[in-house]
Amino acid sequence: MTSATMTSLQRVLTALGHKEPDRVPLFLLPTLHGAKELGLSIRDYFTRAENVAEGQIRLRLKFGHDCLSNFFYGPVEIEAWGGEVIFRSDGPPNSGAPFIGNPEQIFQLKPPEIEKTPCLVKVLRATEIMKARVGDDCPIIGVAMSPFSLPVMQMGFDRYLDLMADRPELFKRLMQVNEEFCVAWANAQLRAGATAICYFDPVSSSTIIPPDLYRLTGFAIAKRTLARIQGPTATHMASGRSLPILSDIAQTGTAIVGVSALEDLAEIKAACRGKLTVLGNLNGIEMRRWSSAKAEAVVRKAIAQAGPGGGFILADNHGEIPYQVPDEVLFTIAEAARRWGIYPLQETGSHGR
């Protein structure tokens, strides 16, 4: 098989079926690079759905990766709830002061109505434009924050951890409200043309909470929520560790898990084989200063470790390539994926150290 016998969607679906496609799929997620591509500031780029759709389509033509993403920025959901978004010129927008100042507000909290919320409508519009342009050739990945992870931005991380420990009734109520929103938001994106939903759930990672607590909280919430999302889902730990909970994640109904650069990819693949497709795990922070040789060696090693048998999509480990990563590095990653990712693989196991 040559490197061009499948469309991106066929390639990804084959990998998800734990079979070997023509080559290892590559999900490059250079969200903010779309602004550079259009010669716009990050703030201006995100003002129009057309910008984001055009930027992401141009980036795919440039690097040849296997997905489009409709992701704007994490706090777009916070903006929808009435919270503040703070833009910066050299990185992703952040959420500002938490809009839940007093935990008692949770009793009155109501999820935003998607069709009446301009920032969400803009994301849906970008999704529709992408879908009209690429049809069924390329998967479009939508993004929804998990109900369990959203409160970090809704009320601040420390106060959320305090709430989890001290106020179980308020925690339960917050999860109920967030679950309703997450399901509605994910399904709206699927209706607009997204092929699958990336369920961002870093708080569930073993970096943030111990596995026992995950099983009582994030796991149960994911199981309930994902069952109501009417399309395939990928659970992403946004750089957090997942090895101790992979068998649990597999039971939530998700198809893919986004894994950390801090964990051994071969070990992760062994734990996921036949159950979950592994998405990862290039180190986006280090990537900024990779030489061509280094970038190729890292890609080669990742493919050798996780590529055999399918069930692997090469990507960064956070779900977003930092703005500071130069195009040259992304070109090298994409070229290396095409060179070393052709099935049957030239190298398997621990090559590339």
Next chain:
Amino acid sequence: MAEINERFVQALLTLNRLAAKRIVAEVSGALTPLEIAEGMIVQALERIGEGWQRGDVALSQVYMSGRVCEELMDNLLPPGAPDRKNRPPMAIATLEDYHLLGKRIVYSVLRAEGFDLKDYGRVTVDEAVRRAGEDRLRILLISTLMLPSALHVRDLVLRLKSACPDVKVVVGGAPFLFDPELWREVHADAMGRSASDAAGIIERIMGGAP
């Protein structure tokens, strides 16, 4: 003592505040507040920090342990108590970064280990330089989550070294964990991999005499 320390660590890791307080109460007749602080609290936080570095302990456990120990320490050695390590003058801040948990954890752990320090909250480079000068700081701890903020530490260090040459800048946070060379690139004086690294770094910087 080893058995008591083990029970104390387990109480902290299981977020059992009441058990942790009970264990401290049990030993308070036999040990001085300083002995409890150094023999139990500091050691427990160091073990938990080592667990975090190995990936065996989660951030929520580090955070809650720090909070509980900070409260215990405030009772044992109230702010201003002679045994508190209130030198060198130091402060902690996040730099142009809205993610405050890492700073909160390091602040709690240092206070739980007997240090007094100022919390500047979220600052810009200008604010950090001004406040460091006003407070005649010797050490400024900077916590970041976002890569652009971590890269701005370089501007901060250049400005600080010119305005207050004696100030040492210690950095920590995810970008520095994911790229172990980054702290040198931004000219920081040291990097902590966990909150419990902070006390050792401070003592090293001050030549063993905090």
